[in-house]
Amino acid sequence: MIRHRLLQMLLLAGALAVSVLTALQIGVVDLPLWSLLTGQATDPLPQQIFWQLRLPRVLLAGLAGAALALCGALLQLLSRNELADPYLFGVVSGAALGATISSLLFPALALALPAAAFAGALIAILLVLTLAQRATAQGMQSLSTLLLTGLAVSFCASAIASLLLYQADSFAANRIIFWLMGSLSHADWLAVQLLAVSLVITLLVCSLGRRQLMALAWSDDMAKSLGVAVARWRLLLLLLCALLTAVVVAYCGGIGFVGLMIPHLIRLMFGGQILTLLFGSALGGAIFLIWVDTVARSALAPQELPIGILTALCGSAFFLLLLSRRRSPNE
Amino acid sequence: MTDTSVLLQCQQVQLQLPGGFVLGPLSFALTAGKIYGLLGANGAGKSTLLQLLAALKSPDQGQVLLQQQPLQQLEPRARARQLAYLSQQQPPTDMTVQQLLQLGLMPHKALWQADSRADKAAMEAALRQVGLAAKASALLRHLSGGEQQRAHLARVLVQQAGVLLLDEPVNHLDIRYQHQLLATLRGSGLTVLASFHDINLAAAYCDELLMLQHGQLMAAGTPAQVLQPQLLEQVYGRPCLVDQSPFEQHCRVTFAPERR
Numbered sequence: 001m002i003r004h005r006l007l008q009m010l011l012l013a014g015a016l017a018v019s020v021l022t023a024l025q026i027g028v029v030d031l032p033l034w035s036l037l038t039g040q041a042t043d044p045l046p047q048q049i050f051w052q053l054r055l056p057r058v059l060l061a062g063l064a065g066a067a068l069a070l071c072g073a074l075l076q077l078l079s080r081n082e083l084a085d086p087y088l089f090g091v092v093s094g095a096a097l098g099a100t101i102s103s104l105l106f107p108a109l110a111l112a113l114p115a116a117a118f119a120g121a122l123i124a125i126l127l128v129l130t131l132a133q134r135a136t137a138q139g140m141q142s143l144s145t146l147l148l149t150g151l152a153v154s155f156c157a158s159a160i161a162s163l164l165l166y167q168a169d170s171f172a173a174n175r176i177i178f179w180l181m182g183s184l185s186h187a188d189w190l191a192v193q194l195l196a197v198s199l200v201i202t203l204l205v206c207s208l209g210r211r212q213l214m215a216l217a218w219s220d221d222m223a224k225s226l227g228v229a230v231a232r233w234r235l236l237l238l239l240l241c242a243l244l245t246a247v248v249v250a251y252c253g254g255i256g257f258v259g260l261m262i263p264h265l266i267r268l269m270f271g272g273q274i275l276t277l278l279f280g281s282a283l284g285g286a287i288f289l290i291w292v293d294t295v296a297r298s299a300l301a302p303q304e305l306p307i308g309i310l311t312a313l314c315g316s317a318f319f320l321l322l323l324s325r326r327r328s329p330n331e
Numbered sequence: 332m333t334d335t336s337v338l339l340q341c342q343q344v345q346l347q348l349p350g351g352f353v354l355g356p357l358s359f360a361l362t363a364g365k366i367y368g369l370l371g372a373n374g375a376g377k378s379t380l381l382q383l384l385a386a387l388k389s390p391d392q393g394q395v396l397l398q399q400q401p402l403q404q405l406e407p408r409a410r411a412r413q414l415a416y417l418s419q420q421q422p423p424t425d426m427t428v429q430q431l432l433q434l435g436l437m438p439h440k441a442l443w444q445a446d447s448r449a450d451k452a453a454m455e456a457a458l459r460q461v462g463l464a465a466k467a468s469a470l471l472r473h474l475s476g477g478e479q480q481r482a483h484l485a486r487v488l489v490q491q492a493g494v495l496l497l498d499e500p501v502n503h504l505d506i507r508y509q510h511q512l513l514a515t516l517r518g519s520g521l522t523v524l525a526s527f528h529d530i531n532l533a534a535a536y537c538d539e540l541l542m543l544q545h546g547q548l549m550a551a552g553t554p555a556q557v558l559q560p561q562l563l564e565q566v567y568g569r570p571c572l573v574d575q576s577p578f579e580q581h582c583r584v585t586f587a588p589e590r591r
Contacts, residue, residue: 080422208442208443212437214424214426214434217424218424218426221382221416222434224387225385225386225387225414225415225416225418226438226490227407227408227410227411227412227438228407229407271425271470272424272425273426
C-alpha cells in the first residue's frame with residue numbers, strides 16, 4: 001500500500017521533471033539547453049535569456065501551481081468542503097485591493113505592487129480569522145462561519161477595489177486589470193526563493209502533522225478527543241495557506257481554479273488519503289501551471305496571453321466534464 | 332470524596348444547549364474497572380453527557396473531575412491518554428482501517444515519531460479483538476456499517492485510555508459482535524461508560540446503570556435497582572414486565588407491544 005503510493009508520487013515527480021525540461025526548450029528564442037546547463041555556451045545573450053528569464057519563469061510557474069493546488073487541498077481538508085479554495089477565504093480579493101491601492105498611489109514604483117498585494121492578502125486572512133473566531137466564540141458553527149466570513153471579506157474587498165478602479169484614470173485601471181488576469185512575466189529569483197521556502201515549510205508541517213490533519217479533516221470533536229489542539233493547528237495551517245497564496249498573488253496576479261481543480265483531479269486519480277492528496281496536489285499543480293504558462297507565452301508569440309484566462313478556461317471545461325460524468329450513471 | 336477508586340466524577344454539572352435543553356445539575360462518580368450503562372429515551376441527554384465527560388463541551392456550572400483533577404485544566408494530549416471517546420456517528424472519510432488505528436495512538440506520539448513495533452502489535456491485537464484483522468488495509472468507506480463501527484472501537488481500544496466513553500457502541504453491530512464486544516470490554520478491566528438503547532444487553536453486561544430523563548438523573552445503581560417497571564414506563568412510555576433472564580439470572584425487561 002505504502003509502496004504503491006510512493007510509486008504514484010514518483011511517477012508524478014518524473015512527469016514534473018519532463019515538464020520542466022520541455023518547458024525550458026519552448027520559447028520565442030531557441031536555446032541550446034544542454035550546453036547552457038553544462039556551461040559550454042559562451043554567447044552571453046542566450047545565457048542571459050536562460051538564467052534571467054526562462055529558468056526563473058518556469059520554476060515560478062511550477063512553484064505557483066504547487067502552492068495554489070496545495071492551498072486548495074489544505075483548505076478543502078480543513079473546511080471539510082471540496083469546493084474550498086484560496087479565493088473563498090478572501091485572500092485573492094485582499095491582494096487585489098492592495099495592488100489596486102498601490103497602483104493608484106505609487107504607479108511608478110515597481111516593487112510597490114507585489115508588496116501591497118502581499119499586505120492586502122495577509123490583512124484579509126487575518127480579518128477573516130478574527131471575525132470568524134469572534135462569531136464562533138458566540139456559539140456559531142465554526143466551519144460555516146469561516147466560509148461566510150471569507151465570502152463577506154472577499155466581496156467587500158472586491159467592491160472597494162472596483163470603486164477605486166471606477167474612479168481611477170484609464171491607464172492605471174488597465175494596468176491593474178491586466179495584473180488581475182494573472183501573468184508570470186514578472187518572474188525573478190526572489191519570487192522563486194520566497195515561494196520555494198514557503199512551500200517547503202508548508203509541506204514539512206503537513207508531513208509532521210499528518211495525524212493531526214487526518215483527525216482535523218474528520219471532525220473537530222474527533223480531533224479534540226484525540227488530544228489535538230484544534231484551534232492552534234487550524235490557525236497554523238490557515239496562516240501557511242495565506243502566506244503561500246499571498247506570495248503567488250503578489251508576483252503572479254490572479255490565477256484561479258488551480259486550487260479547486262487539481263485536488264479534485266488528484267482525488268479522482270489516486271484517492272483522498274491525506275499525504276497522497278497534499279503531495280500529489282503540489283506536484284500536479286506544478287505540472288499543470290508549467291504547461292499552461294508555456295501555452296500562454298508561446299501560443300500567440302510574441303504576444304502573451306494572461307494565464308488566469310487559460311486556467312479559468314481549463315477549470316470550467318474540467319468541471320463541466322465532471323458534471324456530465326457524474327450525471328451519466330443515473331440516466 | 333477521597334475514595335481513590337473514583338476515576339471520573341461529576342459535581343453539580345449543568346449545561347444548557349442552544350435549543351434550550353438543560354442537562355443537569357448532575358452529580359455522580361464512576362469507579363475504576365466498572366462498566367456503566369447510560370440509558371434513556373431519545374433526547375434525554377445521553378450524548379450531551381458523554382460529550383461533557385469527554386471535554387468536548389464545557390459545563391456552564393459545576394465541574395467534571397478526572398482523578399480529582401478538573402477536566403478542563405488538563406492538557407489535551409494528557410487528557411486523551413486517559414479518556415477515549417467514541418461518538419455516535421462517524422462521517423465517512425478516505426482513510427484505511429490501519430490509519431484510523433494510528434490516530435488512536437496519536438496522544439502517545441510526538442510529531443516526528445513513527446509507529447514502533449510495539450505499536451503495530453497493539454494495533455493488530457485491537458483488530459483481532461474486533462474481528463477485523465483481515466481488513467487492516469481496507470478503506471473505511473468500503474466497509475459495512477458494522478465493520479466501520481468495529482474499526483472505530485478498535486481505535487478506541489488502541490488509545491490505551493483508562494476510561495472509555497462510548498456513544499451507542501453496539502449500534503450497527505449484529506448479535507454476535509454485540510456480545511463479543513461487550514464481553515471484550517468486561518474482560519479488559521477498563522472503566523467504561525456506554526449509552527444503550529437495548530436495555531437487556533445493558534443489564535447483561537453492565538455493573539451499574541444510569542437512567543436519564545429530560546437531562547435529569549432518574550436512577551443510578553445496579554441493574555436490579557434501576558430497572559423498576561414504574562421507572563421504565565415513565566421513561567420509555569410503555570408498560571413493561573421485569574423478570575429474570577434464564578441465563579445468569581440478570582434482569583430482563585419486556586415491553587408491551589403497542590396495538591392500534
